[in-house]
Amino acid sequence: MKKIIISTFVLIILSGCAYLGNVHYNDLFGLEQTQERIVSHSTLSGADFLQNVKPVLDTRCVVCHGCYDAPCQLKLSSPEGIDRGLSKELVYDGTRLLATTPSRLLFDATNTQQWREKNFTPVLNERIQTEEANLAGSVLFNSLVLKQSHELPANEVLDDEFDFSLNRSQTCATMGEFDQLADEQPHGGMPYGLPGVSREEFNHLQRWLKTGGKMSHIAPPSKLEQNKINGWEAFLNQDSLKYQLSARYIYEHWFLAHIYFTPENPQSFFKLVRSSTPPGEKIKLINTRRPYDDPKVSRVYYRFMQERTTILSKTHLPLELNEAKLLRLYDQFIAPDYTVTQMPSYKPESASNPFKTFEVIPINSKYQFMLDEAELIIMGFIKGPVCRGQIALNVINDHFWVAFADPAKVATPAVGEMLMQHEDALELPAAEESNALPISNWVKYSALEQKYLKAKVGLANEMFKGGEHLTTDLLWKGDGHNENAALTIFRHFDSATVVKGFIGQEPKTTWILDYALFERIHYLLVAGFDVYGNVGHQLITRLYMDFLRLEGEQNFLALLPEHKRDQIKKHWYRKSPPSLADFFKNNREFSQPSGIKYETNDPQHELYGLMKEALAPVLSKQYDYTQVPKALGVINAMPAKAVNLLPQLSFVLVKQSDDSHKAYTIIHHNAHYNISSLLNEDGQRAYKEDTATIVPGFIGDYPESIWYLNNDQQVAAFTEQLPMMEIEADYRALKSKFGIRRTHPQFWQYSDILHDTAKQYRGIEYGMFDYNRLENR
Template sequence: MNKLIGIVTLVILSGCAYLGNAHYNEVFGTEQAQQRIVSHTTGEGANFLQNVKPVLDTRCVVCHGCYDAPCQLKLSSPEGIDRGVSKDLVYDGTRLLATTPSRLLFDATTTEQWREKNFTPVLNERVQTEEANLAGSVLFNSLVLKQSHELPANEILNNEFDFSLSRSQTCATMGEFDQLAGEQPHAGMPYGLPGVSRDEFNHLQKWLKAGGKMAHIDPPTEFELEQVKRWEAFLNQDDLKYQLSARYIYEHWFLAHVYFDQKTPDNFFKLVRSSTPPGEKIKLISTRRPYDDPKVNRVYYRFLHDRSTVLSKTHLPLKLNDEKLTRLYQQFIAPEYTVKSMPSYKAESASNPFKTFEVIPINSKYQFMLDEAELIIMGFIKGPVCRGQIALNVINDHFWVAFADPKKVATPAVGQMIMQHEDALELPAAEESNAFPIANWVKYSALEQKYLKAKVNLANEMFKGGEHLTTDLLWKGDGHNKNAALTIFRHFDSATVVKGFIGQEPKTTWILDYALFERIHYLLVAGFDVYGNIGHQLVTRLYMDFLRLEGEQNFLALLPENKRDKIKGQWYRKSPPSLAEFFKNNREFSQPSGITYKTNTPQKELYALMKEALSPVLSEHYDYKQVPKSLSAINAMPAKAVNLLPQLSFVLVKQDDDSHKAYTIIHHNAHYNISSLLNEDGQRAFDEDTATIVPGFIGDYPASIWYLNNEQQVEAFAEQLPMMQVEADYAALKTKFGIRRSHPQFWQYSDILHATAKKYRGVEYGLFDYNRLENR
């Protein structure tokens, strides 16, 4: 037997062949879940944290980090590693019925439970010997397969490699691995990237050979634990006013990465619902949505230490301190209102925040959202809806967002109007996770028209006395809050939101009021179920059409009355008949603008006036005018050259002291309109594409990485990039200045990229995701 195991080990280590499915149980015994998590204070735990976790993070988690990781393999936490892989897709735009969620910590709590849900191991779960731990590990065999089939150096990889997000996934078990290796010899890990270094391989091999023991990161500090205690005390008081306020706060912050007033926090926390009160061990309440019925008598809001690796694509940092605690008291507890009973958790009411939180003053709710507007909007950018072109083709590639002043839109008259029409503000999540798109589109179209009619009637009544809208309508951040002006970039199937009016003047802009802001959150964040059926996903996307139009309409109201239709017509060229009919049936704001325009380009004038009005709070963190002159020509690239660019390109420029400056080139895809659900290519205005280069890092999914060694290379790169005409020109530039995914030193440059990003982003830093790296 020992001889056989030795032969098996030699075969695997050589990377030449693998055992077949029928022999594994015979040679190593049947699979049985193992207890792998040990204390961080043990030798095995320290080895994992010091030698193994850094390799997994920088070489594996960059592709295997979250919902959209291939085969659901999440290597960013011990629980994810132990859970293993699944052949089921999380993102499936074709399923007719909602599927069962598979969220770590929530939908199963033990490895045995994950096995019952058809997750298969990547670590050996048969007999625990050194030989078996290597021979029976999918993770180890994937690493060996890569070592024995390295990539061609710095070349465009052939059709054997499929890097599309919708590619078929093998998700091989150990018994299936021999077939995978035979059919796809380049399927080793990291997939489509160079293998790990010899030292890194040795660390992983030693760890796996010893049984793959894992430890969690160090526990929170005493300071952090004290802060948790104070905040949990505030959120869990018995008074119904506190309970309702805590529910509202939770439903808006449940995605946030909370930290406690430190520039470089040691830890992050997630606000969760628990069936146990503060002081006891957290028992998570597992529901699809944050407002679903918890099925307990009392919900407690607790802070769970998030021990996973921080990923840029899901990182939503939120600082809590004494100032914020006081602010929440002033917003939710100090105002005079009475909560007589807690609202229902039934879907038809819980999905409608205007019903659920009706007694809380509108001004309180709106100010709360405005205080962290970037975070709230980032929820639909970085939340579960973040992956997929169909989910995001409802927004333009580049637009600005401003907000209506609470003093003007959180008035008693507005509150009364919303209360009278709260049924018309019903959201698709009321249908839960299984919906039928066509019938629901008709239903919600009628409801939206009903609400807009009431809103426009009120606005026309409010301004009939001679006062008209000017930039005084805009919330100015209370003189200090940079959340007052935001920019959203769409990158085809991902997106980014940042503070400030960034880049050139966009095609459109949104101005959000309270009801619109709230509905966007409950539509795309609180109410969106990534595990829902195709109908739920399509209805959500179709409803967002209405909300986008409403935000744009608020912006149009500031423009000259006789120019609004023409400007909107330019935004929606070649629109489908259904949208034209919606415009026709929708009564619009009929009052003239209060702004005196002096030119024939009023939208350009309005942008200048908005910048002037918000200048004290405009963030200049990503000011494209601060890019060095040598690179600034990229901002005016001809469309033909822009068409060749990927969605996001990161540029690293080496400095004399060996540090690096960073820039992001963003490709803006122009559209005739964005009202077509499945025919985006047919609506593309390729001749109108533009690009913006900004200092620092925008986006979480780099498609291209450029490395420039000196100023001469910077000038050559900036000169040649706008001159591109065909794909061959791009490929030549990539060979000269780019770091292809097949570059022999790819991981060395990846480390430089992340080290530079950490300096630029600070508390906002997280690992980038490489699933969208191009192969060009």
């Protein structure tokens, strides 16, 4: 009788017409028990997974289920993530009063059973392993079938049944709850709010699931890669305390990087990790919240662990390591004459303060190390743990440039001495760990910042007396070849991007970073930030970043005429709160004139021209907005009323006569009266000042709109109509003509074109885009 019941249910599922209802799964298929699913890539099932299943998961599933912010924490980008399954607990929760337990793959549990004990529930069948049970008991399979049974209306805007907000409620249904989900949300199948997978793709997934969901990792490192790893691990793990301290510093800045050793054809990426086992032995990860937390072992070893997850654009920070880089690190950290007598403490109050921990390493060595890979370090602010969230990112403007003070001018012994004398004032909020009280701590850190700024300004008045070096001579020129010397940051409301070069129209503000400022931002937003921390930790981090942004802007203002500085700053901070005005008053002690002789009444415009001239040899042209075709270039001068209707990021594909594609990104810059309001961003928006920039290639990781133009005639029509938009109906009409809506019947075909084109444009920087912000308009 049981066999008949099982066959009946399986028949219903395979027909694609229904799903399992209220069934006692334990009675039918036995109790749940985790399965061993990982097999070698050289086996038949392993090869089938890598060749036929993984490509479908990557291109149809990982685009929404890839990282911290994946719905229900379901990460389909690796075998461990698939096997781990779902969790009802949110990672991004700006309201929790106490820090929550981290749930990082590979770190916070070592096997699937441990994830079950942490309340993660399976999406693959964990009951009796028969073909019938493997389909009937799989949340993943039933989600695919539900989609096949309830297709979306073709090329229409979806109604309120669909919630695409990032903070939408998540069902995270177990198999026992799936019937209720299907009743309440018949369009809740996967991919959610997008067309279903093709019949061929469905068959690949069905066959894989039916046979037990066996999975394989990508091939292990090549012999060449392993040889290079051996050399690097030997360098980083020498017994000398000087080497140990240097390796600790390097690790705390590179722990997010995707490292590769063979630039011509990188077969793998690697993460630099802390292990309790030395080179030559199997890596045993040290599990801590932060990279500088107490490892609780007598000796830390720095190892290279193969990155076995699908590469995602939103977390991809590529870094090449080669012999030249190894020699550079030796010259920066080992060759200088300094002595390490003991390793510094891992106690939070000191480990969170890099000025204490790495005090003996020369300031020039540390600063030059950060400058060498400045885009990577700043990308950590953007793509690291704070990569999602409006509150985390409304501390920065939508578009600004970043330059750096020359080490020869600001990484001097006098500056190093000042930092040592005031290292306590440079204490960062992470000293409070992951549970913090925001108000009392804000007062504390505000006072410390004032103390440090007073010392900094006092020294600056001596160093730049009479305007000496207060010209573009102050800027780091990238040693004549390093394009990291000039960067542009774009904020896209609740995500952001950093690229090389001074990109786009002249921005409202610019930062000039010195060593202490650069280092503090890294330890505030990357090394010291805990995405699992409480609301206090997150708020104090956001509030402290206000100080650091102001400091970077102040460095830029110092190059402008003295009588213009307050006027320009007041324009940047129109309608700002009284507390900010008081902060400005307390920081007017820097009194040296600019060394630049300005000739017009628009010195900021002049300064931008001088900065571009000074850095011309190292300005990247990859995203030069002046190089887009003339027809598309009109988008750079669109009226604000039309710009207001644009999403933050739009990708434009233009088909060429040879069937290849050119790509462009339209970036909507939200203008603000000021960005000092924590919870009232809408109240600070200056909508009439919004602008747009179109650049060649792809900027950003979260496309909100995809436009496809078949020929020059469509390009002309698109660019003629886009600036004429005035109301939402105009935008939707244009989307119907030229847009690829999430309900487009061939959405996935265009998605494949998008990613294939991105591979050509981005090269080593390529990763899968994330569709969690794709608009429904």
